[in-house]
Amino acid sequence: MRKKHLKAGERGLTLLAALALLLYLVFLVLPLLLSLRSSFTNENPLKATNDFVGFANYTEMASDDALKASLTFTLILAFGVTVAANALGVGFAMLLNRTSLSYRVMRTLAFLPQVLSGVIVGFVWQTILTQNGLLNTALLKVGILDEPYPWLGSPHAALFSIGLVVTWVMSGFTTVVYLAALQSIPLELNDMASLDGVRGTQRFRKITWPMLAPGTTISVTISLITVLKLYDIITVLTGGGPANSTQSTALYIVKLAFTSDRVGYASAVAMLLLAISAVVALVVTGALRRREVSL
Amino acid sequence: MLAAAAVTLVFVAPIYLMLVNAFKPQDKILANPVSLPWPPTLDNLKEALTRPDNLIPLGLRNSLIVAVISVALIIPLGSAFSFYIARRSGKAKAAILLALSAGLMIPPQVTLLPTIRILTWIGLDHSYPGLILANLGGGYLSFAVFVYVGFMRSVPDEIIQAARLDGASGLRIWWQIVMPLVRPATATVAIFLTLWIWNDFLNPLFILGPLQGQTITTGLYLTIGQYSVDYGQLFGIMFLAGVLPVIGYLTVQKQFVAGLTSGATK
Amino acid sequence: MIRKPLLAACVAGLLALTAACGSGDGGGNESGETALTYLVFETPSLDAKFWDASIAAATAQTPGVKINKIVAPSTDRDGYAKQLQQSGQFPDLLQSITPSNFVGAGLLKPYDKTWIDANFLLPSANSLKGEVYIPPTNSQIVPQVYYNKKLFAQAGIAAAPKTWAEFLDACAKLKAKNINPIELGGADPFAASMPLVGIISADILGKNKNWLQDRYADKVKFADQDVVTAVQKYRTLVSSGYFDKGALGVKYADSITRFTSGKSAMYPMGSWFLGSVPKDTADDFGSFPWPTDDGSVVVPFVGGGSMAISAKAKDTALAEKFGQAWSLNPANLKALIETDGAFPMLKGKTLDDYGVTVTQVFKDSYAYVGQDNNKVNAIGWATNDDALPPGLNDAFYAAAQALFSKDDVAGEMKKLDDAWKTAVQ
Numbered sequence: 006m007r008k009k010h011l012k013a014g015e016r017g018l019t020l021l022a023a024l025a026l027l028l029y030l031v032f033l034v035l036p037l038l039l040s041l042r043s044s045f046t047n048e049n050p051l052k053a054t055n056d057f058v059g060f061a062n063y064t065e066m067a068s069d070d071a072l073k074a075s076l077t078f079t080l081i082l083a084f085g086v087t088v089a090a091n092a093l094g095v096g097f098a099m100l101l102n103r104t105s106l107s108y109r110v111m112r113t114l115a116f117l118p119q120v121l122s123g124v125i126v127g128f129v130w131q132t133i134l135t136q137n138g139l140l141n142t143a144l145l146k147v148g149i150l151d152e153p154y155p156w157l158g159s160p161h162a163a164l165f166s167i168g169l170v171v172t173w174v175m176s177g178f179t180t181v182v183y184l185a186a187l188q189s190i191p192l193e194l195n196d197m198a199s200l201d202g203v204r205g206t207q208r209f210r211k212i213t214w215p216m217l218a219p220g221t222t223i224s225v226t227i228s229l230i231t232v233l234k235l236y237d238i239i240t241v242l243t244g245g246g247p248a249n250s251t252q253s254t255a256l257y258i259v260k261l262a263f264t265s266d267r268v269g270y271a272s273a274v275a276m277l278l279l280a281i282s283a284v285v286a287l288v289v290t291g292a293l294r295r296r297e298v299s300l
Numbered sequence: 301m302l303a304a305a306a307v308t309l310v311f312v313a314p315i316y317l318m319l320v321n322a323f324k325p326q327d328k329i330l331a332n333p334v335s336l337p338w339p340p341t342l343d344n345l346k347e348a349l350t351r352p353d354n355l356i357p358l359g360l361r362n363s364l365i366v367a368v369i370s371v372a373l374i375i376p377l378g379s380a381f382s383f384y385i386a387r388r389s390g391k392a393k394a395a396i397l398l399a400l401s402a403g404l405m406i407p408p409q410v411t412l413l414p415t416i417r418i419l420t421w422i423g424l425d426h427s428y429p430g431l432i433l434a435n436l437g438g439g440y441l442s443f444a445v446f447v448y449v450g451f452m453r454s455v456p457d458e459i460i461q462a463a464r465l466d467g468a469s470g471l472r473i474w475w476q477i478v479m480p481l482v483r484p485a486t487a488t489v490a491i492f493l494t495l496w497i498w499n500d501f502l503n504p505l506f507i508l509g510p511l512q513g514q515t516i517t518t519g520l521y522l523t524i525g526q527y528s529v530d531y532g533q534l535f536g537i538m539f540l541a542g543v544l545p546v547i548g549y550l551t552v553q554k555q556f557v558a559g560l561t562s563g564a565t566k
Numbered sequence: 567m568i569r570k571p572l573l574a575a576c577v578a579g580l581l582a583l584t585a586a587c588g589s590g591d592g593g594g595n596e597s598g599e600t601a602l603t604y605l606v607f608e609t610p611s612l613d614a615k616f617w618d619a620s621i622a623a624a625t626a627q628t629p630g631v632k633i634n635k636i637v638a639p640s641t642d643r644d645g646y647a648k649q650l651q652q653s654g655q656f657p658d659l660l661q662s663i664t665p666s667n668f669v670g671a672g673l674l675k676p677y678d679k680t681w682i683d684a685n686f687l688l689p690s691a692n693s694l695k696g697e698v699y700i701p702p703t704n705s706q707i708v709p710q711v712y713y714n715k716k717l718f719a720q721a722g723i724a725a726a727p728k729t730w731a732e733f734l735d736a737c738a739k740l741k742a743k744n745i746n747p748i749e750l751g752g753a754d755p756f757a758a759s760m761p762l763v764g765i766i767s768a769d770i771l772g773k774n775k776n777w778l779q780d781r782y783a784d785k786v787k788f789a790d791q792d793v794v795t796a797v798q799k800y801r802t803l804v805s806s807g808y809f810d811k812g813a814l815g816v817k818y819a820d821s822i823t824r825f826t827s828g829k830s831a832m833y834p835m836g837s838w839f840l841g842s843v844p845k846d847t848a849d850d851f852g853s854f855p856w857p858t859d860d861g862s863v864v865v866p867f868v869g870g871g872s873m874a875i876s877a878k879a880k881d882t883a884l885a886e887k888f889g890q891a892w893s894l895n896p897a898n899l900k901a902l903i904e905t906d907g908a909f910p911m912l913k914g915k916t917l918d919d920y921g922v923t924v925t926q927v928f929k930d931s932y933a934y935v936g937q938d939n940n941k942v943n944a945i946g947w948a949t950n951d952d953a954l955p956p957g958l959n960d961a962f963y964a965a966a967q968a969l970f971s972k973d974d975v976a977g978e979m980k981k982l983d984d985a986w987k988t989a990v991q
Contacts, residue, residue, distance in 0.1 A: 017471035022384035025377040025441060026396070032437025033403050036414035043414070050652065051671040051956065070981075097311075100304040107301070111308040113553060117315055120549045122499035124517045125542050128524065129318050132531055135753070136815040137824075139317060139333040139531075158753065158815020159971060173314070181557055234407035237501035241521060244640070246755060247814035248967030258409045263506070263649040265957050268413060275410040286405045352614070416653050425654050509655045510636045511603060522639045 037279075044272035051266040062273035071249060072274060075257040076281075082168055082253065083232040083285075089172045090228050094179025095217065101180070102187045112184065119177040127241025130170045131157070134242075160250030163243055167251055170238060175231065179224045186220030187213070222293040229289060233282050254278045322539035326532040344536025355523050356540045359516035366428060366504070366515060367497040370435040371490055377436065378444025378489065379452075379482065383474045385445075386452035387460075397449065403442030408502050411438070416507060426509040434507055435497055444489045447559075451485035452478065488559030491552055498545060516541050599632040600881045602888065604873070605647055605657040607638040610819050611841040611905040620901065624892035631888050633659075641756060641818070644959070658879035659889060665692075665699035665874055666953040674699045675877040681890060687911045691869025692949050700871040700949055701893040704908035708767075708836040708868050708944040709760045710853045710931055712843075717745050717831040726854040728861040730799065737808040740831045748803065749830035751821025752814035752970060755963030760834045761800050762966045763866065763946055764856035769796035771942035772864035778943065778952040781986070788979040788986075797975050804970055814970055826851075836868075836947070840907030840928045848925035855934065865934050866944035870908065896920060909935045961985035 044062055048055045066072055101112050118126065133139045134156035141153040156166045190213065198208050236255050239245065245252035245260070252260070258278065262271035321329045322344055323337035349356055385393055415434050416425060424430035455478055463473045479486065504515040514522060520541055524534065549556060606617045614637075621633045636657055638646040644664050650656055656673060668674050676697035683689045691702040713726060718736070721743045727733040737747040751757035770793055771777050780786045787793075803809065810816065816824065822842050825833040833839065834856065843851050855863050872893040879885040892898060894912070902908040903922045909932050910920060917924070917932070924932075943952035946962050954962065965978040 015470040017469065018380055018384055018474055019470070021377060021380035021471075025381035025445075028377065028433070028437035029400065029403065029441055030437075031418065032415060032434055033406065033411060033439070033442075034399070035418060036411035037406070039414035039417065040410055051648075051668070053671060097307065100307060108304065111304060113550070114308055114312045114315075116549070116557075117312065117546065120495065120545045121315075121542050122501065122517045122545075124499075124501055124520050125318075125538050128520065128534065129314050129538055132534060133314060133317065134815075135817060135820070136810075136812045137820050139329075142330065143333065153810075153812050155812030155815040158812040163815075173311070176311070185557070230405050234409065236409065237517070240501075243753075246967060247752060247758070248971070249964050255407055255409045259412070259502075262413050263652045264645045264960075266648060266652065268652075271413070275407075278407055279410050282405050282407060283402075352618070413652070420654055506649075506653050509650065509653060511634060511655065522637060 040272045040275055043269055044276050046269040046272075048268040048272075049266050050268065055269075058269070062270045065270065066273060066277060071252070072254070072257065074249065075252050075254045078164065078251060079233065079253045079255070080281075081164065082171065082235075083229050085168050086171045086175055086232050087225055087228040089168070090175035090179050091221065091224055093172065093176045094183045094224060095214075097176065097180040098183035098187055099213075102184060112181070115180045116177040118174045123174075123235075123237030124241050126170065126174055127238045130166075131242055134166050157243055158247060160247060163247060163251045167239060167242060170242065171232060171235065174238070175228050179228065182220045182224045183217060186217045190216045218293070218297040222290060222297060225293060226286060226290045229285055230282060233278070233285065254281075318535055318538050318542070321531060321535040324532065324535075326530055329531045329535070344532045345540060347533055348536040348540050351523075353523060355514070355519050356516075356537065359514050359519035359541070360544065362428075362513050362519075363498050363515040363517070366431060366435070367494050369428075370432050370440070370497050371493045373432070373436055374440055374444050374493060375486060375489060378441055379448045379479065379486070380474055381441075382445050382448030382452050383478055384470075386449050397445075400442050400445050403439045404446060406439060408439070412502065412506055419507065426507070426512060428508070428512065431503060431508045434503060435500075440493050440497065443493065447485050447489050448482065451482040455481050484555070484558065487552070487555040491556055491559060494548070495545060599630055600884055601632045601634055602658040602879060602881070602885055603634045603636055603655075604659040604661070604888075605636045605638060605643060605650070605663075606661045607641055607643045609641060609838070609906075610822060611838070611907075616901055616905060620892060620895070620898040623895050623897050624888055627891040627895070628884070628888045631884055633888070641754065656876055656878060658876045658885050659873045660876065661873045662700070662870065663874055664949050664953055664959070665694050666949070667956045668874070669694060669697075669699065670956070673877055675875045675879070675882050675886070677701055677875070677886060677889070685894060685913055687913055688869055690950075691911070692871055694950055694953070699874045701873075701889065702869040702871045702911050703893045703899065704870050704902060705911050705935055706837045706868045706870045706907075706909065706947075707855075707931065707934060708866050708947045709764045709834040709856060710837055710839075710934075711764070711856060712825070712833045712835065712839060712851055712853050712927070714825070714828060714831050715850050715852055717828065721745060721831070726852060727857050728854070730857050730859050732861075733857040734802070734806075736832075737803070737806065741807060746810050746830040747808040747832060749816075749821050749825040749833040750809045750813040751816050751818035752809075752967060753816055754818035755960070755967060757818040757821060757835070758814065758970065759946060759963045759966035760836075761803065762797065762962070762969070763944055764834050765796050765799050766793065766945045767866035767942055768856045768858045768864045769799075771866070771945060772858060772862070772940060775942055778945070778948075778954075782955075782990070788982040789976060794975050794979055797969070797979065800966075800969055801973060801975060805973075809970075814967060837909065837931055838907045840925070840931060841905040842907075843925050843927055845925070848927060851925075851927045853927055853931045863934075863939050865939050865941045866947070867935070867941040868944050868947045869911070869950065871949075907931075955986060955989035957989045958982070958985055 045057055045059060046055055047058045047061070097115060101108050101115065131138070136153050136155060136158055138156070140156065141150065144150040145153065155162055157163050194212060194216070198212050203211060234255055235253060236259070239251060239253055239256060243251045245256050254274065255278065258271050258275050261267045261274060317333060320335070320337045321333060323340035323342070325341055325343065328335070385396060419425040419430040419434065424433060459477060460473055463477050468477070499517060500515075501517045501521070504518045505521070508515065508518070510522065520537065524537065604621065608614060608617070617635060621635060625631055625633055636650075640646070643660070643662065644667050647657065647660055647663055648667065651673065665674055676699050679698065682698045682701060686702045688702055688705070689698070691705065692698055692700045717740065721736070721739040723736045723739055727736045740747040748761070750761070774780065777786060810830070821833070822839065824830060826842065826844050826847075855865060858864055873889050875882060875885045875889055899908070899910055899912070900920045900922050903910055903920055903924065907928060910917065917929075943950065946954055946959055961982055965982055969975065969978055
């Protein structure tokens with residue numbers, strides 16, 4: 006009797022759950038499959054072509070210098086920002102790991118960059134970093150520079166500047182994660198260490214860092230994934246320039262699909278980015294999780 | 301303490317610049333961008349609010365509509381789905397959960413164009429319902445499910461069994477018993493999704509397009525363009541566009557951090 | 567019991583949703599008007615006020631039309647138009663686009679030829695395979711070199727350079743006086759390409775007017791020695807330090823103010839810059855054609871104009887009427903001449919007929935349009951049969967930016983040939 010009753014009562018819930026699944030299928034799984042299908046075609050609305058071309062798009066990628074440049078840029082940015090933002094996050098968290106009011110205020114401030122949209126972040130930093138921007142104005146006035154430095158105007162400097170801005174944004178996030186992880190370290194552990202005379206860098210290496218492992222896993226994974234799909238900050242800050250030197254793979258896909266009209270090829274590059282994201286996410290998370298266990 | 305304060309200062313410098321320069325005229329910004337805005341001017345804000353294209357009021361309104369409706373629909377969908385699936389076991393469930401969490405790492409650029417095509421097929425392209433539908437089914441739902449499933453597992457089975465014995469339906473158990481128990485999860489999902497959807501750029505730019513009025517992020521991007529050399533105006537607009545999420549963050553800061561850290565320490 | 571409040575919530579949500587959309591800005595059908603979308607772009611001189619006023623003026627002359635303005639996020643309106651087309655929102659009217667990007671897919675509708683012939687000095691200036699998609703209301707020279715007479719005097723340069731050697735000499739003299747010789751708004755790709763447009767137009771097209779047709783026929787290539795040698799001149803300018811080292815970080819809008827405020831002595835730019843010459847110091851500025859090896863004059867000419875019509879516009883006839891009204895509206899042309907330095911090309915009208923106040927440097931520059939000289943279709947800017955294939959402009963700009971920081975001219979030119987091959991495939 007109970008079973009029958011259950012069945013009737015579950016219907017509403019099942020319906021809602023099914024609706025959720027349906028939405029997911031229609032707006033994520035189906036687009037993914039359509040993209041995959043398109044990656045085997047020469048779909049191009051401007052030329053009105055849409056024929057199957059087998060693996061042609063995938064073989065073309067091998068000789069596409071713009072793609073290689075975009076992948077190099079994206080991977081350097083992703084790993085650079087991840088390392089920098091996590092190092093900053095750990096350092097910042099250790100500095101701010103107190104409970105008095107001033108520290109709580111500082112913690113609040115540290116997270117602020119995460120709250121602003123990438124478009125605002127991009128514009129604010131653009132006014133700072135552009136040739137006649139606030140940074141050059143200030144540095145010239147103080148006399149640190151004799152002539153304006155092209156923060157966004159040379160390929161290497163632009164890579165560095167974007168890295169700086171994205172690190173700034175991500176550090177707020179990593180700081181909060183590491184702070185929480187720090188606070189979950191049992192006090193006794195630190196007391197014991199003090200008794201044993203373990204201090205300074207040794208204490209950090211032997212106790213703090215291992216205990217931060219779960220925080221590291223989540224913080225590193227999310228940093229990597231965020232940068233791999235980053236679009237807004239770069240679009241606003243440099244638009245991919247100068248000379249496409251800051252064109253991330255995400256930007257390249259959008260450009261191929263929406264301005265070059267090479268939908269088929271864009272889909273193939275999208276599949277590549279998806280594969281890279283998946284591999285990075287799985288391998289890095291897997292390695293970090295294993296590390297958590299072994300610690 | 302000093303070290304911490306110094307680092308924090310450097311860190312918030314760009315936000316400080318945005319704040320003080322929103323209240324300074326152009327010549328003072330160029331003369332000394334870091335000085336305090338004294339006497340403060342409200343001209344930048346006034347000018348931003350009285351633009352003929354209504355950028356700020358319209359943008360804020362549109363963003364609010366999209367964010368609130370999307371989140372209000374994702375929460376019941378995501379939690380009902382999580383409750384339904386968390387009570388089950390077996391391979392199918394594991395596979396579905398895995399597929400859903402994959403949604404978290406799929407770069408939105410991969411699915412953007414097909415999503416627009418699908419919306420065109422069902423006649424909802426370049427419309428708010430279309431944008432909201434795309435929000436419902438994408439990675440945001442994955443995030444909601446991801447958070448809820450963890451919490452649903454920790455709901456004691458006895459409570460649910462007892463309710464069932466009292467003759468409550470699944471729907472009722474979920475809404476009246478489980479939802480109050482997983483309030484922290486709801487807070488996390490609501491806060492983060494509101495922020496993300498509010499700040500979203502790619503979907504409103506391409507799915508909504510320029511004709512239906514802009515959200516605040518695309519509005520900023522499309523109107524400010526690259527021709528604003530008037531820093532005062534720029535900072536005024538930035539300030540108005542950024543102040544809402546910042547206030548929101550400051551008010552729900554505790555839940556915000558709690559939400560972030562529940563993942564980090566679990 | 568429980569279902570009802572939930573249902574009610576959903577219904578309320580949906581209601582709010584539809585209400586929100588109803589109040590959106592897509593309207594325009596109230597009084598039997600047809601709403602058309604019109605893609606424009608903003609520059610320091612063509613600002614929102616100009617567009618709103620010109621739309622209002624043309625709307626008044628076109629009964630039954632309501633225009634919804636769309637502003638491109640950058641000057642790259644071709645890119646944005648494609649983006650809109652790809653997401654299913656191709657505008658009904660498109661200001662100053664490159665038609666060759668769109669006619670292949672049948673997206674544009676040509677103007678009535680008798681109307682074009684009746685109204686314009688050079689009816690075929692924008693002609694593409696025999697059809698005119700953009701009324702040739704005005705023309706431009708892309709680029710001319712604008713210079714600051716005071717800074718020239720300071721550096722002891724007696725006259726505007728005519729030959730390449732004189733030009734290099736002027737640069738060297740300026741540099742020796744610690745004056746930045748050439749301004750470049752390199753953060754905006756189109757502006758970064760100006761010196762390259764000048765060099766190729768003068769040295770290559772100046773010698774072979776049909777070079778682009780030959781390129782389409784694969785008779786010539788960018789990687790050919792003459793092009794590489796010409797482009798090498800750009801490298802000479804860069805490596806001699808005649809541009810600001812950080813020029814690729816200078817936005818176009820900033821480059822204008824830097825030049826007009828005396829931070830640089832010369833500024834190669836399209837003639838629309840003439841609209842930005844400050845009225846009170848206008849006499850300090852002069853112009854000269856991009857210098858050639860032998861000092862002969864080559865004018866990189868562009869038949870500019872107004873808007874193209876989408877073949878899929880809701881009402882193409884009405885759209886054409888609006889386009890015609892906008893193109894002939896005297897107030898619009900006056901504003902274009904004064905603020906955007908447009909050289910007017912209407913039949914039977916002199917500059918005085920428009921009632922404009924223009925600077926001497928405008929008149930001097932405009933003189934090159936009327937003179938009998940070696941006019942070529944400016945590379946990358948022509949909107950007629952000599953337009954680059956779709957996508958090539960981007961590649962051309964990227965090459966210009968890349969050559970600012972690396973020396974591989976032959977390699978960059980080969981990339982252009984490769985891009986060309988992909989584009990015309």
